[in-house]
Amino acid sequence: MIKIENLHKSYPMGKDSLHVLKGLNLHIKEGEFVSIMGSSGSGKSTLLNIVGLLDVHDEGNYYLNGQLIENLDEKKAAVLRNKFLGFVFQSFNLITYKTALENVALPLYYKGVGRKERQKTALEYLEKVGLKDWAGHLPSELSGGQKQRVAIARALVTQPKVVLADEPTGALDSTTSNSVMEMLKEINREGMTVFVITHEEEIAEETDRIVRLKDGVIISDELTNKKATV
Amino acid sequence: MKLFDRDLWREVFSTLTKNITRTILTTLGVLFAVIILIMLLGTTNGMKNGFDKLFKGTATNSIFVWGQSTGKPYKGFERGRRVKYTFDDIKLLKENIKEIESISPRIQLGNYEGVSVVTRKGQSSGSSVYGDFPSIDDFAKKNLEEGRFLNQNDIENSRKICVIGDDVYKLLYKKEENAIGTYIEINGVYFQVVGVYRKNKNVSFDGQNTVHIPFTTYQKAFNSGNRIGWMAITVKSKYDAGIVLAKIKKLLKLKHDIHPKDTRGIGSFNLSEIFSGINAFTMVLQGFSFFIGIFTLLAGVIAISNILLITVKERTKEIGIRRALGATPKMIKRQIILEAIVLTVFSGLLGFVISVAGLSYLDSKFGDGTDFPFLNPSVSFTQLIVSFTLMLLLSLLVGLIPARKAVKMKPIEALREE
Ligand SMILES: Nc1ncnc2c1ncn2[C@@H]1O[C@H](COP(=O)(O)OP(=O)(O)OP(=O)(O)O)[C@@H](O)[C@H]1O
Ligand SMILES: [Mg+2]
Numbered sequence: 001m002i003k004i005e006n007l008h009k010s011y012p013m014g015k016d017s018l019h020v021l022k023g024l025n026l027h028i029k030e031g032e033f034v035s036i037m038g039s040s041g042s043g044k045s046t047l048l049n050i051v052g053l054l055d056v057h058d059e060g061n062y063y064l065n066g067q068l069i070e071n072l073d074e075k076k077a078a079v080l081r082n083k084f085l086g087f088v089f090q091s092f093n094l095i096t097y098k099t100a101l102e103n104v105a106l107p108l109y110y111k112g113v114g115r116k117e118r119q120k121t122a123l124e125y126l127e128k129v130g131l132k133d134w135a136g137h138l139p140s141e142l143s144g145g146q147k148q149r150v151a152i153a154r155a156l157v158t159q160p161k162v163v164l165a166d167e168p169t170g171a172l173d174s175t176t177s178n179s180v181m182e183m184l185k186e187i188n189r190e191g192m193t194v195f196v197i198t199h200e201e202e203i204a205e206e207t208d209r210i211v212r213l214k215d216g217v218i219i220s221d222e223l224t225n226k227k228a229t230v
Numbered sequence: 231m232k233l234f235d236r237d238l239w240r241e242v243f244s245t246l247t248k249n250i251t252r253t254i255l256t257t258l259g260v261l262f263a264v265i266i267l268i269m270l271l272g273t274t275n276g277m278k279n280g281f282d283k284l285f286k287g288t289a290t291n292s293i294f295v296w297g298q299s300t301g302k303p304y305k306g307f308e309r310g311r312r313v314k315y316t317f318d319d320i321k322l323l324k325e326n327i328k329e330i331e332s333i334s335p336r337i338q339l340g341n342y343e344g345v346s347v348v349t350r351k352g353q354s355s356g357s358s359v360y361g362d363f364p365s366i367d368d369f370a371k372k373n374l375e376e377g378r379f380l381n382q383n384d385i386e387n388s389r390k391i392c393v394i395g396d397d398v399y400k401l402l403y404k405k406e407e408n409a410i411g412t413y414i415e416i417n418g419v420y421f422q423v424v425g426v427y428r429k430n431k432n433v434s435f436d437g438q439n440t441v442h443i444p445f446t447t448y449q450k451a452f453n454s455g456n457r458i459g460w461m462a463i464t465v466k467s468k469y470d471a472g473i474v475l476a477k478i479k480k481l482l483k484l485k486h487d488i489h490p491k492d493t494r495g496i497g498s499f500n501l502s503e504i505f506s507g508i509n510a511f512t513m514v515l516q517g518f519s520f521f522i523g524i525f526t527l528l529a530g531v532i533a534i535s536n537i538l539l540i541t542v543k544e545r546t547k548e549i550g551i552r553r554a555l556g557a558t559p560k561m562i563k564r565q566i567i568l569e570a571i572v573l574t575v576f577s578g579l580l581g582f583v584i585s586v587a588g589l590s591y592l593d594s595k596f597g598d599g600t601d602f603p604f605l606n607p608s609v610s611f612t613q614l615i616v617s618f619t620l621m622l623l624l625s626l627l628v629g630l631i632p633a634r635k636a637v638k639m640k641p642i643e644a645l646r647e648e
Contacts, residue, residue, distance in 0.1 A: 110555055
């Protein structure tokens with residue numbers, strides 16, 4: 001599903017540039033549940049953004065669903081994101097003036113799905129995350145955990161192949177974190193590839209595979225006990 | 231995805247209505263610009279209409295020709311000879327100059343600018359007394375208070391009747407006294423009054439201290455024979471009165487043995503010159519206000535674009551989110567351009583309505599044009615269409631600027647914006 005070979009990424013810093021990713025190799029197969037760990041500034045978000053086609057890499061190859069990502073114009077990238085990828089962000093990134101339902105329906109709008117169908121599907125997914133009764137509420141009327149569940153519903157509504165989550169529980173307390181993780185696990189059980197960044201060992205332990213980054217290189221990549229024992 | 235996608239419009243309207251303060255602020259710029267443009271255009275149109283009304287009933291393409299003393303000796307004649315016209319001159323002009331539409335001769339009692347004594351029941355006035363044809367009324371229509379003006383029947387039967395101005399009436403009659411049917415005396419001849427006129431709102435050449443009698447009556451009563459005093463000539467509207475006047479002068483000089491270079495022998499007045507001056511004035515005024523209006527409009531639309539640009543900054547994160555969810559640059563651009571168009575069209579239409587209402591208020595307040603040449607201030611359909619198209623084009627153009635900016639950055643940069 002995701003295949004990365006010798007990936008490099010630098011950010012220009014004035015005259016110099018900051019070399020953030022230094023030759024990563026990573027292969028994530030369809031249906032895997034992978035977490036990335038690493039200290040702050042190690043390049044986790046950078047990697048996820050490249051995988052999510054929100055940013056571009058400098059060197060190396062990236063294959064998404066078998067397709068080489070190269071010289072992608074923004075239009076094609078947008079279509080691929082819409083088709084294959086779902087995002088969950090630490091800061092939720094809901095559109096403030098849209099209701100929960102409208103937020104969830106938005107990716108379907110960009111997919112070109114008709115209005116009635118959009119409403120119906122969006123409501124189904126809200127129900128799935130347990131927020132059917134909150135469909136007409138604005139994000140400002142929701143708690144952090146509820147917001148993140150809306151965001152998850154939005155990430156899932158187009159039935160993407162991969163869900164990318166950058167510290168989805170970073171802004172949540174431990175009980176809400178657990179319910180969000182349960183949701184991600186549930187998604188994964190349904191066959192979706194889930195790729196999540198986290199700082200917390202307990203969270204990472206919930207996944208099947210942990211990739212550890214340090215200073216832009218992968219220092220370890222192993223299956224969790226959970227997976228290994230199954 | 232088409233431009234007339236209902237979902238796109240719904241998205242645009244929901245964005246605009248859910249950010250209502252922003253929308254209202256944005257609208258104000260164009261609103262005021264349109265109001266200023268339309269009010270400017272409307273009031274200048276009102277002034278033009280006012281002038282038009284002022285000169286209604288006045289034959290604008292007309293010239294007046296009279297005889298004066300010559301300024302140069304010629305063909306054995308001394309200078310200072312008085313040039314006098316007769317009906318032969320009218321015939322000559324009509325036969326030779328096809329641009330002439332009509333000629334109305336007039337003859338005046340007494341010497342030039344002189345007044346004659348008019349009496350009634352011991353009261354007397356010093357008034358101008360004219361022998362006229364009915365057609366003289368085409369040059370500057372009389373505002374008849376009572377009765378009628380001279381007619382063809384009066385001419386044919388040389389009836390001893392007259393039409394008087396209300397200054398004459400005031401001098402000869404008591405207040406509220408009925409003048410129609412009474413007689414006044416001029417140089418021992420009695421004339422029955424058939425009409426009284428007062429000052430009109432339009433142009434008046436004769437004033438009100440005037441007595442008009444039929445030309446033929448004048449000829450008989452005062453024994454003027456074939457003589458005429460001066461000629462009021464209307465020129466067919468497609469010809470230039472100035473050129474026709476030159477032809478007339480040339481012909482008359484030849485006939486009356488006046489030196490071709492003599493500027494004095496023939497007196498003339500070209501009314502059309504004055505009117506073209508006024509027309510040019512209102513046209514310049516109209517052009518000027520259109521010019522100002524367009525620039526005000528431009529300023530308004532630029533204001534919209536600026537606000538959209540600011541909101542793009544404000545909305546960068548939102549646009550980042552939309553792009554992460556799969557919006558292509560084209561979709562984003564289309565939405566922002568459409569927002570700009572909807573805003574401009576909405577505020578433009580609102581501005582049109584408000585300013586048209588304002589104009590009709592002005593009309594009801596000053597529109598009768600009594601003291602001030604101002605009538606029916608309104609904008610023409612063409613002016614509306616032109617300004618509207620212009621507004622749309624401008625809004626399209628300025629919608630593009632923020633739209634381009636909105637999609638230029640990488641989605642991740644937009645997302646990182648706080
Ligand atoms: N747009 C950017 N411009 C310049 N430098 C950047 C940019 N984005 C990230 N960096 C730098 O790249 C390095 C890696 O950043 P990244 O966000 O990938 O770290 P991270 O592992 O996600 O950290 P955290 O756990 O704090 O989120 C950091 O040193 C950061 O300062
Ligand atoms: Mg990060």
